[in-house]
Amino acid sequence: MLQSTxxxxxxxxxxxxxxAVALGLMLKGMDRRLAARLQGRIGPPLAQPxxxxxxxxxxxxxxxxxxxxxxxxxxxxxxxxxxxLAAALVPIAGVYTPDPILGDLLVLLYLLAVPAVVxxxxxxxxxSPFGAIGFSREMxxxxxxxxxxxxxxxxxxxxxxxxxxxxxxxxxxxxxxxxFDPMMWPAxxxxxxxxxxxxxxxxxxxxxxxxxxxxxxxxxxxxPALGLFKVMSALKAVVVLGLxxxxxxxxxxxxxxxGILAHLAKLIVMMLLGVTxxxxxxxxxxIDQAFHFFLKWPLALSVLSxxxxxxx
Amino acid sequence: MNFLKIFVRNLVxxxxxxxFPFGPAWTPARxxxxxxxxxxxxxxxxxxxxxxAPGAIRFDKTPEGLRFMMxxxxxxxxxxxxxxxxxxxxxxSDDWHMAHAVDQKFSMAIRELIPYxxxxxxxxxxxxxxxxxxxxxxxxxxxxxxxxxxxxxxxRKKALAERGNPS
Amino acid sequence: xxxxQTLNEKAKQIAVRSPWIYRINAGSCNGCDVECATTALxxxxxxxxxxxxxxxxxxxxxxxxxTGPLTARIKDDVLRVFAEVPDPKVTVAVGVCPxxxxxxxxxxxxxxxVDQYLPVDVNVPGCxxxxxxxxxxxxxxxxxxxxxx
Numbered sequence: 001m002l003q004s005t006x007x008x009x010x011x012x013x014x015x016x017x018x019x020a021v022a023l024g025l026m027l028k029g030m031d032r033r034l035a036a037r038l039q040g041r042i043g044p045p046l047a048q049p050x051x052x053x054x055x056x057x058x059x060x061x062x063x064x065x066x067x068x069x070x071x072x073x074x075x076x077x078x079x080x081x082x083x084x085l086a087a088a089l090v091p092i093a094g095v096y097t098p099d100p101i102l103g104d105l106l107v108l109l110y111l112l113a114v115p116a117v118v119x120x121x122x123x124x125x126x127x128s129p130f131g132a133i134g135f136s137r138e139m140x141x142x143x144x145x146x147x148x149x150x151x152x153x154x155x156x157x158x159x160x161x162x163x164x165x166x167x168x169x170x171x172x173x174x175x176x177x178x179x180f181d182p183m184m185w186p187a188x189x190x191x192x193x194x195x196x197x198x199x200x201x202x203x204x205x206x207x208x209x210x211x212x213x214x215x216x217x218x219x220x221x222x223x224p225a226l227g228l229f230k231v232m233s234a235l236k237a238v239v240v241l242g243l244x245x246x247x248x249x250x251x252x253x254x255x256x257x258x259g260i261l262a263h264l265a266k267l268i269v270m271m272l273l274g275v276t277x278x279x280x281x282x283x284x285x286x287i288d289q290a291f292h293f294f295l296k297w298p299l300a301l302s303v304l305s306x307x308x309x310x311x312x
Numbered sequence: 313m314n315f316l317k318i319f320v321r322n323l324v325x326x327x328x329x330x331x332f333p334f335g336p337a338w339t340p341a342r343x344x345x346x347x348x349x350x351x352x353x354x355x356x357x358x359x360x361x362x363x364x365a366p367g368a369i370r371f372d373k374t375p376e377g378l379r380f381m382m383x384x385x386x387x388x389x390x391x392x393x394x395x396x397x398x399x400x401x402x403x404x405s406d407d408w409h410m411a412h413a414v415d416q417k418f419s420m421a422i423r424e425l426i427p428y429x430x431x432x433x434x435x436x437x438x439x440x441x442x443x444x445x446x447x448x449x450x451x452x453x454x455x456x457x458x459x460x461x462x463x464x465x466x467x468r469k470k471a472l473a474e475r476g477n478p479s
Numbered sequence: 480x481x482x483x484q485t486l487n488e489k490a491k492q493i494a495v496r497s498p499w500i501y502r503i504n505a506g507s508c509n510g511c512d513v514e515c516a517t518t519a520l521x522x523x524x525x526x527x528x529x530x531x532x533x534x535x536x537x538x539x540x541x542x543x544x545x546t547g548p549l550t551a552r553i554k555d556d557v558l559r560v561f562a563e564v565p566d567p568k569v570t571v572a573v574g575v576c577p578x579x580x581x582x583x584x585x586x587x588x589x590x591x592x593v594d595q596y597l598p599v600d601v602n603v604p605g606c607x608x609x610x611x612x613x614x615x616x617x618x619x620x621x622x623x624x625x626x627x628x
Contacts, residue, residue, distance in 0.1 A: 032527070040322040041525035042329045048497065048530055054490050055497040055541070058628055060565040062538060214535035222538035222565040281315045329525040333618050337611045366575070366582045385578045388606035411603045411616035413623070414594060417578070420604065 015096045020087035023264075024234025025049040027241075027271045034276045049234065056227035064220050066127035075125060076221070076228035079118035083235035086111035090242035091165055093251035093259030104163045105153055108243060112149070112198065115236055116142040119207065122229075123217030134216020137287045138207035144294035145197040145204075148190045151302035155187045156247050159309045169250040179249040183312060187305035188248055190298040192274060195240050197294070200233070202279035206287045241270045343406035344389045347382055351424045352457075354380065354401035356441035360393035369393060377427040378439055384410060384420040398444055431464035433471075438464035448472075495625045496530040500617070501540030501564065505557045505593065507547030510607040511574035515544055518610040518617075526614065529621070537563040541628075542620050544613075548576035548589040549596070561597055567627035569620040571601045573613060578602045 029046040036043025045051075063069050089108045120138050123131035156178065157163050160171040178184040197204035208216045218229055242263075251262045285293065330337065339345075356378050361369045368386040372379040393402045412420060429440040443452065443460040452460070460468055502515055518524045519533045526533075534540055537560050549557060561570075572593055575581035580591025593599055600623050603616035 036525065036527060037327065038319045038322055040325075040328045040522040042327045042528040043525070044527050044530055045496075051493050051497040051530055052499075052532075055494040055499075055628070058490065058494050059541075059567070062563070062565050210535045215539075218539075219536045220538055226539060277319070281319070327525070328522050329528065330523055332524065332611050333529065333614055343609075366580075366584060383579070385575055385602065385604050386581055386584060387604070388575060388582055390606075408605070408609055408612050409615060410605065410608075411601060411612055411619055413619065414572075414599050414602055417594075417602060420602075 015088055015090065015092055017084060017087070020084070020235055020238045021231055022050075023267070024231075024236075024238045025053065027237050027267060028234055030268060031271055031276045031279075034272050035280045038277070038280045049230065053227050053230055056222075056230065057224050059223035061221075061223035061225045064127055067220065068125045068127075071121060071125040072220075073225060075118045075122035076225045076232065079115050079122075079232040080228045080235070082111050082114035082118070083232050083239060086239045087235050087242075089165070090239055091169060091246055091250070091253065092242070093169075093253060093255055093263045095256075095260050105157060105165055105168070106163055108165075108239075109150065109153055112236075112239065112243070113142070113146060115232055116198075118232070119217045122221070123207075126217065126220035128220050130213045130215075130219045131217050133213045134207045134219070137213075138217065140287055140291055141197060141204065141207060141294075144291045145194050145298070148294060148298035148302045149194050149198075151299070151306055152187045152191050152194070152247070155184070155302065155305045155309050158306065159184070165246055166253075169246060169253055172250050173252055177249050178247065183308055184248065184305065186301040186308070190302040190305070191244055191247065193294070193298040193301075195244060195270075196275060196278055197290070198240050199237055199275060201275050203282045203285050204290055205279075205284060206290055209284055212284075237271065237275075238267070241267050244270060339406050339408065341406070343408060344391050344404045346384060346405050346407040346410060347387060347393070347422065348403045348405050349380060349382060349422045349424055350401045350403070351380075351426065353399045353442050354424075354426060355399050355444045356426050356439055357398060357444070359396045359398065360402055363392040363396050365390060365392065374425070377425050378441070380422070380424045380426065382422040383418075385417060399442060401442075429462060431467055432459075432462040433467040434464060436464045436466075443468060491625070491628055494628045495621065497532075498530060498541045498569075498617070498621050498624055499532045499534045499539050500526070500542045500544060501534055501537050502544045502546065503537075503557055503560055505545055505547035505577060506550030506553045506589065507574065507576060511546035511576070511605075514607040514610055514613060515546065515573060518613045524610045524614060526617065529614075529617070531617065537561075538565060540564045541568055541624060542617060543568060543570045544573050544617075545570060545577045545593055545597070545599070546573045548580050548583045548586075548591050549593050550589050552588075554590050554596070558596060567624065569601070569624045569627065570597055570599045571603060571616050571620045572599045573603050573605075573616065574608060575604050575606050578604060581606060 026046065028049040032048060033043045033046055063072055086108055089103055116138055120135045123135035123138065156168060160168045172178060179188065200208055208218060218226060221229060245263065245266050249266060251259045358371050361371050366386045366388050368383050370381045391404055394404050426439050426441050428437055431438050440461050442457055460471065463471060502512065504512055518526055543561065543564055572578050576583060577593040580589055583589045584591055601616050601619045603612055605612055
């Protein structure tokens with residue numbers, strides 16, 4: 001268990017910071033590699049996202065004439081910083097349990113909303129019409145997927161009786177992981193629909209649709225600022241998948257090295273099955289289709305699970 | 313669920329990517345690539361200049377002779393020049409390695425000169441171009457071509473008549 | 480100081496492995512664009528293994544592929560888009576049209592050699608060039624980019 005004096009270390013170095021960025025970039029690299037293999041290509045090297053990042057750091061950042069410069073350049077910083085904080089809130093079995101002083105599930109929930117907000121702000125501050133389209137799509141999509149997420153988290157919290165991440169993990173150690181509990185399956189299904197949307201991958205990458213709105217909010221970004229967005233999305237993958245593991249499939253907090261290996265394996269499985277296979281096998285939805293989908297299935301499932309858990 | 317079948321097939325069979333930038337590339341046999349010009353067999357008829365759509369082939373009369381110029385950076389590789397060349401002086405090879413740095417732009421050209429010479433029979437100034445051997449029976453031997461190269465058109469006609477037709 | 484220099488060299492070597500590609504169609508007939516798309520998309524000529532990525536925004540680009548003879552109508556837009564690409568960048572002219580005008584040479588409607596307006600670095604002649612030739616041009620562009628990044 002960490003002391004409060006080590007919190008800066010937790011945010012900057014081990015579970016958050018450097019470790020989480022490296023982990024996120026590695027997950028992205030595996031995702032790109034497997035996607036290429038599924039499509040019958042060789043694909044980039046595993047470290048390709050890292051190369052991209054170094055390259056972007058060496059390029060020049062251009063600010064459009066009509067952009068609101070402080071907001072335009074501040075948005076990626078805020079996004080990356082929020083995800084850095086969020087990464088320190090995600091437990092890693094065996095080695096790290098977040099200090100309650102950092103926050104609980106609710107704080108994580110709020111931090112998870114920041115990247116979407118930051119993308120909206122960035123899109124509108126860039127002054128580009130594509131950014132504006134990305135802004136409106138991001139907002140619609142966020143309204144659609146935040147509801148199920150909140151309900152899923154509420155379901156788990158109701159079942160456990162606490163919003164503390166440590167309590168949720170301890171409860172699952174005693175009663176078995178929620179992954180194997182039929183009562184929690186609707187919530188699990190809702191979460192499985194939520195995380196591709198939050199990570200912005202293909203059936204739900206409508207705000208950043210490269211072929212339609214030219215990466216929407218990211219259109220005007222270049223160089224280090226774009227690199228910060230890449231860091232943000234890499235961290236987001238670690239945080240969202242880590243949240244899913246903590247909510248549904250945690251290992252024992254005292255399992256040592258085996259625990260961290262199990263954590264990494266779960267991350268990779270979730271990334272490759274839930275993200276890569278999904279994104280290479282589907283086409284992009286329209287924003288209204290995605291909106292209806294989220295208001296129909298994940299929301300219904302999460303309400304259902306909340307009702308089941310409340311009645312049980 | 314057809315895509316799952318494709319995924320499994322791709323994973324099992326491995327990538328179908330060719331190794332090109334790191335290995336040799338396959339080239340089709342009839343690839344129309346870089347132009348090759350054989351000066352010894354050019355008759356100077358200028359048919360290729362006539363049919364070249366983008367104007368990549370140009371003949372210029374200079375004091376030294378007839379200059380042939382061809383620029384690959386304008387050529388559309390349509391193959392008309394090879395098709396119409398009566399003596400196969402123009403040939404399209406299957407070489408497509410033509411990407412070059414921009415300062416090499418004008419070295420992507422062929423510049424050849426068919427020089428003026430004096431007719432070995434009458435001494436008149438004439439182009440040392442190859443005779444057109446199409447439809448001549450029996451065909452010219454290389455020695456005869458070299459011989460006719462030194463003749464002016466009038467003397468060439470005379471020599472051809474003297475050579476006679478065996479049939 | 481020497482440590483900084485070695486780090487800089489190392490970063491340079493790493494950065495070279497991630498050239499992102501952007502296409503500008505300067506009034507092309509789409510032949511070269513189809514070949515560029517082939518180079519990008521079909522598994523046979525996977526350029527992603529070189530670290531290349533086709534990007535939709537000029538702001539993300541490192542290597543710019545220009546196709547087409549720069550028609551009078553589109554000239555100003557092409558110059559504007561090209562100015563949006565952040566430095567350092569490398570330009571590749573794909574097809575004979577941007578290099579000399581090709582079949583449209585000396586037309587009143589095209590401002591043919593693109594290199595009188597833009598700093599072109601590599602030429603890939605062909606009408607259209609085959610995908611392997613485009614990959615070869617990109618490889619040469621990466622070699623030039625190594626000097627610039």
